Amino acid sequence: MTSEQFIDLVRTEQEPLRRFLLALCSGDAPLADDIAQEALIRAYVSSGSFLGRSKFKTWLFRIAYNCYIDHCRKAAPARLDAAGGEALNLPSGDSADSRFRYQQLYQALDRIPEKEKAAIVLFYFEDKSIKEIAVILDMPIGTVKYNLSMGRNHLREYITI
Amino acid sequence: MKDSNIEDILRQAKPVVKEDPTFLMETRRRMEQVEGIKKEVDRQHKKSRIILIVTLVAGLVLGMLAMAVVFLYPSLFQGFDSSFLAGIKDFLVKWKQFLPYPVAAIAIALSLVLTLKPKESLS
Numbered sequence: 001m002t003s004e005q006f007i008d009l010v011r012t013e014q015e016p017l018r019r020f021l022l023a024l025c026s027g028d029a030p031l032a033d034d035i036a037q038e039a040l041i042r043a044y045v046s047s048g049s050f051l052g053r054s055k056f057k058t059w060l061f062r063i064a065y066n067c068y069i070d071h072c073r074k075a076a077p078a079r080l081d082a083a084g085g086e087a088l089n090l091p092s093g094d095s096a097d098s099r100f101r102y103q104q105l106y107q108a109l110d111r112i113p114e115k116e117k118a119a120i121v122l123f124y125f126e127d128k129s130i131k132e133i134a135v136i137l138d139m140p141i142g143t144v145k146y147n148l149s150m151g152r153n154h155l156r157e158y159i160t161i
Numbered sequence: 162m163k164d165s166n167i168e169d170i171l172r173q174a175k176p177v178v179k180e181d182p183t184f185l186m187e188t189r190r191r192m193e194q195v196e197g198i199k200k201e202v203d204r205q206h207k208k209s210r211i212i213l214i215v216t217l218v219a220g221l222v223l224g225m226l227a228m229a230v231v232f233l234y235p236s237l238f239q240g241f242d243s244s245f246l247a248g249i250k251d252f253l254v255k256w257k258q259f260l261p262y263p264v265a266a267i268a269i270a271l272s273l274v275l276t277l278k279p280k281e282s283l284s
Contacts, residue, residue, distance in 0.1 A: 003192055010188060019178045027176065033184060041191050102174045124171035156167050 001047045010040055013057050016126055017064055023121040024068050026110045035071055039064035054135050061126075061136045065118060072114060108158035116151030119144055 017039070021032035043050075043063050050059055109117050118137055122128040130148075134141045253260070 003189075003196065006192070007185065007189060011185060014184060014188075015178055018184070019176055022176045022178060029179065033181070036184075037187060037191060040188050041195060044192055045195060102170075105170055105174050120171065124168070125175045152167050155171075159167070159170070 001050070003044070006044055006047055009056055010060075013060055016057070017060060020061060020121060020126055021064055021068060023109070023125050024065075024118060026106050031071075035067050036064065039067040042067065055132075058132050058135050061122070061128075062138070065136055068118075069114065104159050105155070108155050111158055112151055112154040115139070116147045116154060119147040120151040120155070123148055 014036070018032060018036050021035050021039075022029060025032040025035070039060065043060055046063075050056070054062075109120065112120075115137060119133055122133045122136060123130075128136070130141055130144050133144045137144065137147075139147075
C-alpha cells in the first residue's frame with residue numbers, strides 16, 4: 001500500500017475513528033487526536049501486513065483501541081485523578097437539561113470498565129455490528145453481548161435521570 | 162430507568178467531531194518521518210547484506226585457494242602437525258553416527274524460519 005493509497009483510505013475513515021476515540025477519552029479532543037495519530041502511524045507502519053481478512057476500517061479501529069488501552073495503562077494514575085471532570089464536546093444546540101444529561105452520561109461512561117465502555121461506544125455511537133465489535137475488541141461474540149448488557153446496567157446505575 | 166431509555170440517550174449522545182484540516186496534514190508529516198526512518202533502516206539492512214555476501218564469497222574463495230594449495234603442493238604440509246585438527250578429526254570419527262541429527266535440526270529450523278508467513282499485524 002502506497003502512502004497516497006493509505007491517505008485516501010484514512011481521509012474517509014478519520015472522522016469515525018476520531019469520534020470513537022473522543023468518546024473513549026470522555027471528550028478530551030486533543031488526547032483523542034493524539035491517540036488517533038499514533039494509531040494511524042502504527043497502521044501505516046504495519047500496512048504491509050494487512051492481509052484483508054477484515055475490513056480496513058475494522059482493522060484501523062482495532063489498532064486505535066489497542067493504542068487507547070496502551071495509553072490507559074501508561075496514564076492510569078492521572079486518569080484516576082481526572083475522574084469526575086467535566087465532559088467536553090457534547091452535542092451542541094441542546095437545552096440545559098439535555099446538556100446535563102449528556103454530561104452525566106459521559107461521566108458515567110468514564111466510570112464503567114474499559115471493555116464495556118468500548119463495546120457501548122462502538123455499538124451505539126459507531127453503529128457497529130456485534131461481529132465487528134468482536135473483531136475490534138478481540139473477544140468472542142458472547143462476551144461482547146455480555147459487556148454491552150453489563151455496560152447498560154452500570155450506566156443505568158450511574159445515571160440518575 | 163428502562164433499558165430502552167438508556168439506549169435512547171446513548172443513540173442521541175453521539176459525540177461531535179470538530180473538523181480539523183490540520184489532522185491529515187499532521188498524519189502526512191508523521192508518515193514522511195516514518196518513511197525517512199524506513200529508508201535508513203533499509204539502507205542499513207542492505208549494507209549488512211552486502212557485508213555478509215562479501216564475507217561469504219571471500220571465505221569460499223580463500224577456502225578454495227587453500228584446498229588448491231594443499232592438493233597442488235602436499236609436500237608443504239607433510240611436516241605440519243596440529244593436535245587441534247587431530248582432535249577435531251577424532252571427535253568427528255567418534256561421534257559420526259550422531260552428526261546427521263544437528264544437521265537435520267538446523268535444516269528444519271532454517272526451512273521453518275524461511276517459509277513462515279507473516280501474521281496480520283495489529284500493533
